[in-house]
Amino acid sequence: MKAVLLAAASLIAASATPAAAETVAITNAKLVVGDGAGPVEGGTVVMTNGRIVAAGAGVAAPAGARVIDAQGRWVTPGLVTGFSRLGIVEVDGVAQTNDAAAARSPFNAALDVSPAVNPRTSAVTLNRAEGVTRAVVAPASEGSIFAGQGAIIDLGADMDAVTRPRAFQFVEFGEDGATQAGGSRPAIYAAFRNALAEARDYAAGHRNEDAMLTRLDAAALVPVVNGQMPLLAHVERASDILQALSLKREFPALKLVLVGATEAWTVADRIKAAGVPVIASALADLPASFESLAATQSNIGRLEKAGVTVAIGMINDNDARQARLVKQYAGNLVALGKIPGAAGLDWGAAFATISSKPAEAMGLGGEIGSLRPGRRADVVIWDGDPLELSTAATAVWIDGVEQPMRTRQDKLRDRYRTPAEGSLPKAYER
Amino acid sequence: MFNKTIAIALAAGLAVACTAAQGKPASSDAPRSLPSEDPYPSTYHPYPGMPTLVTNVTIYDGEGGRIDNGQILFADGKVVALGQTVEAPQGATVIDGKGKWVTPGVIDIHSHLGDYPSPAVAALSDGNEATAPVTAQVWAEHSVWPQDPGFSRALTNGGVTTLQILPGSANLFGGRSVILKNVYARTVQGMKFPGAPYGLKMACGENPKRVYGGRRQLPSTRMGNMAVDRQTWAKAAEYRRKWDKYVENGGEPPARDLAMDTLAEVLRGHILVQNHCYRADEMANVIDMSKEFGYHVAAFHHAVEAYKIADLLKENGICAAMWADWWGFKMESYDAITENIPLVQQAGACAIVHSDDENGIQRLNQEAAKALADGRRIGIDIPDEVAWTWLAINPARAMGIDDRTGSLKPGKMADVVLWNGNPLSVYTRPEKVWIDGALMYDALDPKRRPVSDFELGQPGEGDVK
Numbered sequence: 001m002k003a004v005l006l007a008a009a010s011l012i013a014a015s016a017t018p019a020a021a022e023t024v025a026i027t028n029a030k031l032v033v034g035d036g037a038g039p040v041e042g043g044t045v046v047m048t049n050g051r052i053v054a055a056g057a058g059v060a061a062p063a064g065a066r067v068i069d070a071q072g073r074w075v076t077p078g079l080v081t082g083f084s085r086l087g088i089v090e091v092d093g094v095a096q097t098n099d100a101a102a103a104r105s106p107f108n109a110a111l112d113v114s115p116a117v118n119p120r121t122s123a124v125t126l127n128r129a130e131g132v133t134r135a136v137v138a139p140a141s142e143g144s145i146f147a148g149q150g151a152i153i154d155l156g157a158d159m160d161a162v163t164r165p166r167a168f169q170f171v172e173f174g175e176d177g178a179t180q181a182g183g184s185r186p187a188i189y190a191a192f193r194n195a196l197a198e199a200r201d202y203a204a205g206h207r208n209e210d211a212m213l214t215r216l217d218a219a220a221l222v223p224v225v226n227g228q229m230p231l232l233a234h235v236e237r238a239s240d241i242l243q244a245l246s247l248k249r250e251f252p253a254l255k256l257v258l259v260g261a262t263e264a265w266t267v268a269d270r271i272k273a274a275g276v277p278v279i280a281s282a283l284a285d286l287p288a289s290f291e292s293l294a295a296t297q298s299n300i301g302r303l304e305k306a307g308v309t310v311a312i313g314m315i316n317d318n319d320a321r322q323a324r325l326v327k328q329y330a331g332n333l334v335a336l337g338k339i340p341g342a343a344g345l346d347w348g349a350a351f352a353t354i355s356s357k358p359a360e361a362m363g364l365g366g367e368i369g370s371l372r373p374g375r376r377a378d379v380v381i382w383d384g385d386p387l388e389l390s391t392a393a394t395a396v397w398i399d400g401v402e403q404p405m406r407t408r409q410d411k412l413r414d415r416y417r418t419p420a421e422g423s424l425p426k427a428y429e430r
Numbered sequence: 431m432f433n434k435t436i437a438i439a440l441a442a443g444l445a446v447a448c449t450a451a452q453g454k455p456a457s458s459d460a461p462r463s464l465p466s467e468d469p470y471p472s473t474y475h476p477y478p479g480m481p482t483l484v485t486n487v488t489i490y491d492g493e494g495g496r497i498d499n500g501q502i503l504f505a506d507g508k509v510v511a512l513g514q515t516v517e518a519p520q521g522a523t524v525i526d527g528k529g530k531w532v533t534p535g536v537i538d539i540h541s542h543l544g545d546y547p548s549p550a551v552a553a554l555s556d557g558n559e560a561t562a563p564v565t566a567q568v569w570a571e572h573s574v575w576p577q578d579p580g581f582s583r584a585l586t587n588g589g590v591t592t593l594q595i596l597p598g599s600a601n602l603f604g605g606r607s608v609i610l611k612n613v614y615a616r617t618v619q620g621m622k623f624p625g626a627p628y629g630l631k632m633a634c635g636e637n638p639k640r641v642y643g644g645r646r647q648l649p650s651t652r653m654g655n656m657a658v659d660r661q662t663w664a665k666a667a668e669y670r671r672k673w674d675k676y677v678e679n680g681g682e683p684p685a686r687d688l689a690m691d692t693l694a695e696v697l698r699g700h701i702l703v704q705n706h707c708y709r710a711d712e713m714a715n716v717i718d719m720s721k722e723f724g725y726h727v728a729a730f731h732h733a734v735e736a737y738k739i740a741d742l743l744k745e746n747g748i749c750a751a752m753w754a755d756w757w758g759f760k761m762e763s764y765d766a767i768t769e770n771i772p773l774v775q776q777a778g779a780c781a782i783v784h785s786d787d788e789n790g791i792q793r794l795n796q797e798a799a800k801a802l803a804d805g806r807r808i809g810i811d812i813p814d815e816v817a818w819t820w821l822a823i824n825p826a827r828a829m830g831i832d833d834r835t836g837s838l839k840p841g842k843m844a845d846v847v848l849w850n851g852n853p854l855s856v857y858t859r860p861e862k863v864w865i866d867g868a869l870m871y872d873a874l875d876p877k878r879r880p881v882s883d884f885e886l887g888q889p890g891e892g893d894v895k
Contacts, residue, residue, distance in 0.1 A: 093636070093760030123758065238889070266889060285587070285895040286548040286788055287579055287885065293549075294890035297587075321758050328796060331856030338850060339859060339873050342894040389796055389856045390803035409757075409767045413808065419741045419777065 023048040024400070025061030026068045026379065029075035032386075034355035034370035038348040045075060047377035050400035055371035068381075068395075076351065076386055078133025078378030078398065080369045081323040082279040082358035083232075083259055083313025086135040087117040087124050087153055087161060089320035100320070101140035101147070109195065109224075110216035111148030113139045114165035119158065122408055123321040128155040129405045130324035131386065131393035133378035134163065134368050136279070136313070136358060138170045138232065138259075145177045145191050146170070149220060150232065152362060154378070156398035163376075167362065168230040168257070169221065174240050174291050185240070196225045196251055227253030230363060232279070234315070237291035238263040245274045257361055260315045262292040265299045265343075268306035277309040277361035281317060282329035282353070297336055300353065301343030311358035326354040331387035350387065376400075462677050465691050467700075470571060472622035474611055476866030481505035483518040484848060487527025492534035492822030492837035496815035502532055504844035507867040511840055525862075531853050533818055534838050535591025535612075535845035535863065536794050539704070539751050539825040540731050540784035543581055544574030544595050544610075544618070548788060549884075558598030559605065563642050563649060564662050566630065567688035568605035570595045574618045577883045580788040583895055585612050586871050586879060587792040589847035589860040592623060592836075594829055596631045596731075599706040600641045602649070602659055604631035606692055607704060609829055613865055614880050627830040629728070630696050632659075634707035634716060635762050656715060663723035666693030702728035702830050708762035710738035717746050729828040731784060733774075734766035740777030749780035749828040753790070754797035754804075771798075771820065772805025775812055782828060783820045794821055799854035814854055843867075 024047050031043025033055055045055040046062060053062075061067050090097035099116035117137065118124075127135075134154055141147035147170040152163040172180055173188055181187035198213045199221035211218070223229035235241050235258055248254050258264065258278045264271055271278065280300050287293045303310040312326050330350040337344030345353065359369025368376050377400035384391035396403040415429045422429070482504055489497040489512055502512040505519065518524065545557040556573035559565040574595055584590035590612050597604035607629035610621040634655065643650025649658050669690035676683055695701040703720070707713050707730045720727050729749035730736065734757065736743060736750035743750055752774070757766030774781040783798045785791035802817045826836025835843045844867035851858035863871040872878035881892050 091758055091761055091764060263889065283789065283792075285583055285792075287888070288788075289549050289551070293885075293888045294893075296890055296893050296895050298894060318756070318759065322755070324755075328793075328800075328856060332793075332796075335857045335859050336894075338857075339894055341876065387856060389799040389854065390806075392803070392807060412765055413737070413767045413769045413773075416737050416773070417808070419738055419773075 021049055022400070023062060023065040024068065024397070025065040026070050026075050026381065027061055028072055029070040029381075030072060031055060031057070031371070032074065032076040032348075032351055033372060034077040034352060035372065036348045036352040036356070038346070039074065041072075043075065045371050045379060047379065047397065047400045050377050052371050052373055052375045052377050054373055070381055073394070074382040074384065074386055076380050076382065077355045077369060077371050077375070078380050078396065079131050079323070079326060079354050080358040081132055081135040081314060081326055081354070082311035082361065083315050083319065084135045084137055084323050085140065085320040086127060086137055086155070086323055087119065087121050088113055088137060089123070090118075090121055092320055101142040103142040105143075107148075107214055108141070108144035108217055109146035109148060109169060109220040110214065111139055112166055113137055113148065114151040114162045117151060117153055117161045119156065119161040124155050124161070125157070126321070126407050126409060127323045128157070128396060128398070128403055129393065129407050131327070131380040131382065131396060132323045133380070133396065133398050134359075135323055136167075136362060138168075141170070141172045141176065141180050143180060145172050145180050145188050146195065146217070146221075147172065149229075152364060152368075154398050156401060157404050158401070163368070164364070166229065168232045169224045170232045170259075171234070173233045173235045173244050174237060174260070175289055176234065189243070192247070193250070195221055199225045225251055225253065227255050230255045230257050232257045232259050234259045236260045236262040236289070238266045238294065240291065241267055242270060245270060245276060248274065255363070259313060262299060263294040264308075265296065265302035266294050268303050268308060271303070272307045277311070278303055279311045279313040279315070279358065279361055281315050282312045282326070283332055297332070298343040300333055301336060301345050304345060304349055305343060309357060309360055310353060311361045312353045313358070327387050327391075328389060330354050331389070334387065347387070462680055462683075464673055464677060465686060467695075470569075470619060472624045473617065473619045474613065474615065474622055474624055476507045477613070477868035477870070479504075479507060479844070479864060479867035479869060481519050481522040482525065482864070482867070483516065483522045484525045484527045484532055487848070488531045489838065490531065490533045490815040490818040491839070492818055493839070494813075494816045494819050496813070502838060502846070504846060504864070504867050507844055509838050509840050509842050509844050509846075512838055525848065527848065529851065530861065531849040531851065531858075532838075533589070533847050533849065533853060534822045534836060535847055535865065536589045536821045537825040537829070537836060538584070538590055538593040538785050538791050538794060539729060539782055539829055540786045541584075541593045541595055541791055542598065542786065543584065543593065543788060543791070544576065544578045545570055545597065546788075547575045547578035548580050558600040560598070560600035560641055563601050563638055563658055564603045564689060565597075565601050565605050566603040566662075566690070566692045568597060569608065570597050570606060570631075571608035571618045571622065573597075574608065574610075574621075576615055576618050576621055579882045579885050580791070581612055581614060582880045582882060583788070584791045585863055586860065586873070586895065588794055589849070589863050590791055590794070591845035591847070591863065591865045592826075592831070593791070594629060594704070596629065596704060599631070599633035599637045602633060602638045602655055603662060603689070603693070604633060606701070607631055609831065611865055613870060614882065623831060625834070628692075628695070628701045629704040629829065630692060630701050632703060632705040634705065634712040635709060636760055637706070652712065656719065659719060660722070662693065663719070663725075666690055666697060667723060670694035670697050696725050697723070699726070702828070704729055704731055704828075706731045708732050708734050710735035713739060714742060717742065717748070728830075729782060732763075732786065734763050734770060736779070737767060737770045737773040740774045740779050743774065744777055744779040749782050749824060750774050751782040751784040751825070751828070753786075754783065754801040768801065768804040769808060769810070771801035772810040772812055775816070775820075776805070776810045780824050780828065781820050782825045784825070795853045796856060799856075802854065817854070
């Protein structure tokens with residue numbers, strides 16, 4: 001079975017035209033739709049033209065479809081990482097390969113990560129092989145509270161990685177923001193108000209002589225102030241969260257999404273009332289800074305109980321490469337449910353935090369993150385429970401295209417399966 | 431001291447004869463000795479515990495053994511007996527372990543809790559004396575803040591009972607490590623593992639050359655790293671000779687050099703080398719250097735390329751302390767593979783799972799589980815109970831404390847975790863943790879959950895973390 005899949009995968013990699021038009025039905029699956037429900041046995045998922053047609057227990061494989069018998073294995077939507085720097089960094093410590101931040105650029109809000117996305121980044125290959133199919137990719141801020149415009153990408157083995165360029169603006173509102181703004185939180189809000197005011201002026205065709213933003217930066221913030229582009233705001237402290245929420249009174253169209261939000265559980269009702277989604281770190285439970293004193297692994301569980309839309313992101317957490325860990329994180333939230341006094345998630349809700357919830361937080365719930373009809377056909381077959389530590393993805397489809405699964409790491413492993421050299425140096429073994 | 435010396439030498443797998451310094455009584459007038467070996471002695475004491483019997487439980491003994499549906503008894507701080515059935519004294523607390531697992535406490539050989547504590551503010555950042563490439567004179571224990579909230583998370587989420595706190599890796603010779611019992615105390619002395627040997631933190635590769643090369647000083651290259659290392663060892667050998675000669679023959683005591691004190695103790699086999707080193711070729715260079723100067727490396731830490739030289743590590747009796755899946759954050763971690771740990775195990779070398787991280791230390795059992803599964807997927811079929819050695823007896827050996835902890839052998843410290851399920855599953859968490867037989871964490875009892883001074887009175891105090 002594995003050999004067949006590998007052969008199929010290499011054919012796909014070699015073919016110039018992706019086979020997205022093919023109708024594929026995966027039958028006999030332990031099927032997870034990703035909408036918060038648990039798995040159903042004997043499920044089928046059907047995809048054609050790169051989209052999901054149907055998924056469920058009573059679904060029949062259409063005539064002419066390529067039928068794949070999952071033999072009872074788990075089949076889920078591909079994982080969506082709620083916050084990452086996937087595809088814009090090869091080696092974090094090698095500056096030339098790291099496009100996350102631009103310390104010496106005169107621009108900030110205008111910076112757009114999408115041209116930097118390299119689908120051949122080894123982190124894309126590796127995370128794809130582990131079942132991650134989409135990611136929210138944010139720039140990092142240097143010299144301004146505005147980091148720039150992030151993208152939603154797919155992790156497919158083709159050169160068209162960007163699902164949605166300029167999908168959001170990313171801003172630092174907490175301790176990091178204070179540093180970037182000049183040294184204090186008041187400096188953040190002065191910078192923010194000024195920037196949005198200049199964006200409004202720019203949209204109205206005015207530009208004052210004392211404008212602080214470049215034209216491009218002001219232009220980039222127009223869709224933010226108009227509410228056409230979500231504003232992802234990194235905040236951790238409860239008072240900073242409330243401050244961010246209150247900005248909606250001043251800028252009513254603002255489409256706010258909170259990122260990090262370690263202390264969110266202490267003001268969950270206010271977040272719920274504001275209708276603002278949260279992309280949080282799953283397991284951050286240390287007072288890593290004075291803005292995260294109330295850190296607990298129960299943050300996400302308590303937010304979910306309060307009715308907040310909450311997703312898992314890799315915030316300051318190996319964001320360029322370890323998106324695959326979201327499975328483990330979600331599993332840990334299930335485990336937490338057994339500890340008295342803690343708030344965990346049930347399995348279905350936990351899986352949603354790494355599939356449909358991040359999609360919904362980004363306003364893309366109709367497009368990605370679940371196997372509901374019409375969604376992009378990102379599908380994974382697993383050799384066990386996808387949240388369990390021993391499980392691996394065995395086949396991955398993105399936009400209906402079956403993906404290659406082999407990585408550079410696999411080749412290194414095979415080369416050194418026996419460490420001693422044989423009849424020729426290791427350099428000849430491949 | 432004599433017994434301790436021998437125990438340590440044996441533990442490290444060294445054929446070190448007792449030196450003139452330790453072996454011979456001072457001959458004539460005033461007693462002559464080496465500079466004090468233990469000027470900051472441990473004041474740790476075990477807390478009281480009840481004789482405890484856990485029944486119907488799956489036991490991994492930490493040395494690769496397993497008992498299904500078994501029983502374990504500990505009392506007076508020590509493991510008393512384990513087996514299919516065990517005779518328990520009257521009045522012992524009996525815990526039904528049905529569906530649960532018992533293991534020895536997790537040991538992390540590489541932690542910076544206390545010297546890089548939470549909150550990570552500059553005022554508390556005490557892990558790297560990054561002012562010179564050789565700072566063998568510094569001792570991590572003099573940086574450890576015993577109020578680090580991280581100790582409590584390692585205990586309650588990770589089942590960590592013993593940990594080695596290392597200086598950082600900016601320097602070639604970073605300084606002495608300290609081994610702690612994971613029990614809060616007012617002072618670091620109160621946490622120190624009684625009688626544990628010291629470690630010496632060394633570092634290869636990118637960090638020292640980046641830190642000092644960035645200041646246009648030696649070392650700025652890997653060859654510079656090695657040159658400074660070798661020169662320093664040469665100096666240490668000379669220092670050791672002078673002191674050993676003084677102890678043997680008397681005369682004026684040589685001038686004290688704190689850095690050289692530490693390195694001379696390494697050369698005498700009393701301090702264990704814990705060497706941060708990612709790349710296979712650099713580990714091979716260090717192995718040759720250790721032979722050149724007559725010391726032994728206990729473990730390579732962050733050994734992401736251990737799989738490339740697992741045979742060399744076995745041959746030289748050196749452990750590899752590894753992550754399950756960290757990779758790519760810098761050039762020397764680029765070739766990390768998730769099968770590293772099982773490949774090292776399969777080669778017959780000593781494999782250890784370590785954290786180097788205040789979050790990772792909370793889930794070392796999960797790191798082992800991931801590595802184990804990735805090994806099995808390529809046909810390396812290591813039993814669960816053998817994988818547990820990566821968290822137990824193997825780090826204990828590399829830290830020189832395996833005669834006292836690291837497994838559930840009768841007579842050893844009762845450092846024990848009761849897991850509420852299979853500890854290699856993501857759905858499992860520690861239910862109870864005993865250290866020296868004292869119940870230090872109970873998931874079912876909020877009163878058995880430590881809160882450090884720092885968190886007292888803060889938002890979320892006493893919350894389940």
